[in-house]
Structure formats: C-alpha cells, structure tokens
Amino acid sequence: MAAGAALLALGALLGAAPGAWGAAAAMWTAWLNVSWEDGTAGNRSGWEAGEGGLYGQDSPLQAAAGLLVLPDGHDGFNACSALTNFSGAPPAGGSGSGWLALIQRGGGCSFADKIRVAAQRGAAAAVIYNYRGTGNDVLPMSHVGAGSIVAIMIGNLKGMEILRRIESGMKVTMVIEVGKKHGPWMNHYSIFFVSVSFFIVTAATVGYFIFYSARRFRITRAQSRKQRQLKAEAKKAIGQLQLRTLKQGDKETGPDGDSCAVCIEPYKPNEVVRILTCNHLFHKNCIDPWLLEHRTCPMCKCDILKVLGVEVDVEDGTESVQATVSSGTSNVTSINEEDSRSETASSGYASVQGADESVLEEHAPSENDNTHLVNNESQPSAVNVPPLDNPTFEGDETQVHEVKS
Incomplete structure (x- = not known):
C-alpha cells in the first residue's frame, strides 16, 4: 500500500511538473x-x-x-x-x-x-x-x-x-x-525526481524479491512437512506387510528361482524377504528403503498405501495424506497353498509359497494343516512384525514359524 x-x-x-517548471527550463x-x-x-x-x-x-x-x-x-x-x-x-x-x-x-x-x-x-x-x-x-x-x-x-x-x-x-x-x-x-x-523514482523502483524490486523468497521458503517447508508425514504413514504401511525367511528347498532358492528385482541378486536360504500386497516378494533390506521413497511395487507399480487404506491426494504438486491407517487394520489377503504354487503371468516371478514342501510330505496333507502367511485370529501368528516405531526397519530379523496342527 x-x-x-x-x-x-x-x-x-511528474504530471504537474512540466507545466510549472519545464517551460522555464x-x-x-x-x-x-x-x-x-x-x-x-x-x-x-x-x-x-x-x-x-x-x-x-x-x-x-x-x-x-x-x-x-x-x-x-x-x-x-x-x-x-x-x-x-x-x-x-x-x-x-x-x-x-x-x-x-x-x-x-x-x-x-x-x-x-x-x-x-x-x-x-x-x-x-x-x-x-x-x-x-x-x-x-x-x-x-x-x-x-x-x-x-x-x-x-x-x-x-x-x-x-x-x-x-x-x-x-x-x-x-x-x-x-x-x-x-x-x-x-x-x-x-530533475535530480530530485530521478532520485525519488530510482528509490521507489529499487524498493519495489527488493520488496518483491523478499516476498518471492518468503513464499518459496513457505512452500518448501510445507512440501517437506508433508513428505515427512507421508513417509511416516508409509512406514506404518510397510510394518503391516508380511515377512518370510527362505529355507533350503524353497522354489525361490532353487535353480529355477528368480532374483530380487531391486538388487538383481538371487535368493538364498535364511534370507528375509518381504511380501507385498500384490504377491511380489523382495529382499527386506532392498524393498523397505524403496517403499519409503516410492510407496509402490517396483514390478507392477501397485500402490501399497491405497491398498492398505491410506488415501493420497495430489494438490499443487505436493502429496498430502488425507487419511491415516485405521486403528483396526484389516489383515492382508490370505495366500493359500494353491496361490503360493502359481507364478505371476506378467513378470515370471514366483508368488508366495506356504510351508516347506518337505515338511508337508512328512505329515498327512489336509486343508486344516495348510500353512498361512497371514495373521489369523483363530491360529497363532505366523509372522512376527517389527515394531512400528522402528524408523529404519533394521531390527532383529524375525523368523517365520511353521504351524503344525
């Protein structure tokens, strides 16, 4: 103003000056x-x-x-x-x-x-x-x-x-x-009016620069705050995903086994893998940092936040979390024995298997003895999920325990 x-x-x-002193000069x-x-x-x-x-x-x-x-x-x-x-x-x-x-x-x-x-x-x-x-x-x-x-x-x-x-x-x-x-x-x-004009133009330029810098700083802070919030929600969502420890004889560790799409290394026994909602699995240490930054499957681009109940809205070029994970988190879809033995048609990667096949052969096979990789209220937990307050997801690796009836 x-x-x-x-x-x-x-x-x-300036409009009045020429008539007053311009003619005399x-x-x-x-x-x-x-x-x-x-x-x-x-x-x-x-x-x-x-x-x-x-x-x-x-x-x-x-x-x-x-x-x-x-x-x-x-x-x-x-x-x-x-x-x-x-x-x-x-x-x-x-x-x-x-x-x-x-x-x-x-x-x-x-x-x-x-x-x-x-x-x-x-x-x-x-x-x-x-x-x-x-x-x-x-x-x-x-x-x-x-x-x-x-x-x-x-x-x-x-x-x-x-x-x-x-x-x-x-x-x-x-x-x-x-x-x-x-x-x-x-x-x-003339010198006075030129000086005043120069001062006003300089003040306006400096004022605009300060306003522009303050606005950019405010936008940057908002973007950084929302990114931190989004990463926090992604960390919660990653904690809900299933973990599995590979054993000798699993299809993933065999000669025809696939490799981790993130590190391009073949799977080995005793390695901990994380199973995404799209049934793709990767090394835990490889996929966790990826999900924190991208929040999508590297293979099929499935958005884990949307699947797990976190809605993401894009506004003015920034991502903002509109809904957090509900307190009563729904269980991930159970992977039955038939799905674990099938392979994904699009990528050729093996889907999640159940318990070790050799162990299944020692016991009488029945549908009641099928091993599930998800939590069930009527059965003991098959996976120990790391605490949600662990910021790096680098705690002690949990082991998948086989459930026997």
Whole structure:
C-alpha cells in the first residue's frame, strides 16, 4: 500500500511538473555572426558564424547587432561597479550607434548587476563570456530585474579571442539571431525526481524479491512437512506387510528361482524377504528403503498405501495424506497353498509359497494343516512384525514359524 501510494504521488508530481517548471527550463541558443576589420586601413579582416551563444532565461528572444565594446580598465572587465563606463561606445544618435557590451563573468556580482549596467549605458545587448578554463561551455543565466535588454553567454575561448582582437585595435562587430530551442536543462528538480523514482523502483524490486523468497521458503517447508508425514504413514504401511525367511528347498532358492528385482541378486536360504500386497516378494533390506521413497511395487507399480487404506491426494504438486491407517487394520489377503504354487503371468516371478514342501510330505496333507502367511485370529501368528516405531526397519530379523496342527 505504501509503495502504491508513493507511486501515485510521484505520478501526480511528474504530471504537474512540466507545466510549472519545464517551460522555464527550456533554453534557446543564439546564432552569432562575428566579423572584424583593421581599424586603420578599413579593410575587412575576416568573419565567422556559428551557434555559439545561449540566451539568458530572462532575456527577450530578439535579434541584436552592433560594435562590441569593452568596459574601461582591465579591472573593470566584469562590470560589477555601478560606475563602470564604456568609453569606446559610438556616440548616441550617430550612424551605426548600436553597440554591444562585452563583459567578463565573475567579479563578485550577479548576472543581473552586469546586464543592468550595460543597459544603463545604452548597450543594445550584453555579451558575457564564461570563466577562464571553461572552454566553450555556456550555461543558462538568470537575471531577473535587469530590464528588457538582450543578454547572451558565450564560451571563454570565444570571448578571449574577441577580447584580443579588440585590444589589438580591430573593430569587431557581432550580429545576434535567435537559434534553436532545446529541452529542459537538468536542474535540482530533475535530480530530485530521478532520485525519488530510482528509490521507489529499487524498493519495489527488493520488496518483491523478499516476498518471492518468503513464499518459496513457505512452500518448501510445507512440501517437506508433508513428505515427512507421508513417509511416516508409509512406514506404518510397510510394518503391516508380511515377512518370510527362505529355507533350503524353497522354489525361490532353487535353480529355477528368480532374483530380487531391486538388487538383481538371487535368493538364498535364511534370507528375509518381504511380501507385498500384490504377491511380489523382495529382499527386506532392498524393498523397505524403496517403499519409503516410492510407496509402490517396483514390478507392477501397485500402490501399497491405497491398498492398505491410506488415501493420497495430489494438490499443487505436493502429496498430502488425507487419511491415516485405521486403528483396526484389516489383515492382508490370505495366500493359500494353491496361490503360493502359481507364478505371476506378467513378470515370471514366483508368488508366495506356504510351508516347506518337505515338511508337508512328512505329515498327512489336509486343508486344516495348510500353512498361512497371514495373521489369523483363530491360529497363532505366523509372522512376527517389527515394531512400528522402528524408523529404519533394521531390527532383529524375525523368523517365520511353521504351524503344525
């Protein structure tokens, strides 16, 4: 709000400023035609022309012409004294009586004082040349109250050249004509408004950067928090999956046995495998980290969270857990002996088997003696599930106990 109000105020000031001070700051150049001749022989020695002058801010935009005349005395070239005289000026009323005062800048008085003295002595215009060392630089003069006399400024080099010719005895004349209009000069108002504009733009840029950084930080924290929550739910879901310890003679450890799809290593006796809800099994140490990150079967992409009752909603590119695992967790679908002896058609991987076949041959086979790999309320637990508060799932490996009737 503060930045917007500042921008509106700046726009109002900039909109009103050109009409107030822009016109006064506009400058007009002066076209100068300077000629000189030898005063004794009366022959023209030369001339030059160029846009080398600048009208004063309070000068009328009019043409002027005449002989250039210096103030009396070297100490009076700046015309700061009210008693300054121009004895070289032609007499009033004679032919070619128009003359111009050539005055040096400085001396401790204002432009208005110099121009006023020239006007009182009858000059048609006041030509002021700049300080020594400024070259051909000129600047707009302010001379309020000096009257309606034409006043221009010329560069130091041009003024010193004219001064030397006059002191050598030459007659130097100048014709002043209005030149071209130039845009407003840079002044303290312009510097102020440019500075304010730069400050506002810089403040707005920094403010936007801070806002953008804070927003990105907030989104990143939210994503990280939801990812941690999702991993916690995945850890609970992994704890519900069945474990099985392979034994000598199992189909997975035989010559035709498959390999773990994660580590590409064949199964060996006494290795602990985890059975997913899609009946695919993998090494426990291989599949647990995978499920924590991906939460899907590496082979069939089955989502274990959805199967086990955890709903996942994708919103704004982030995953958020909408429902946690219910307190009364449903048992994983029992894998019967017929399913354990069948192979998956899509991947060729063996599905979960029941108890060891050699053990089944020693006992009378019956449906009541079938070994189940899932928990049943009427039978002892076949699998010891690791505690859910174990963050790494690297506790003591549990053994699958065979249940005998």
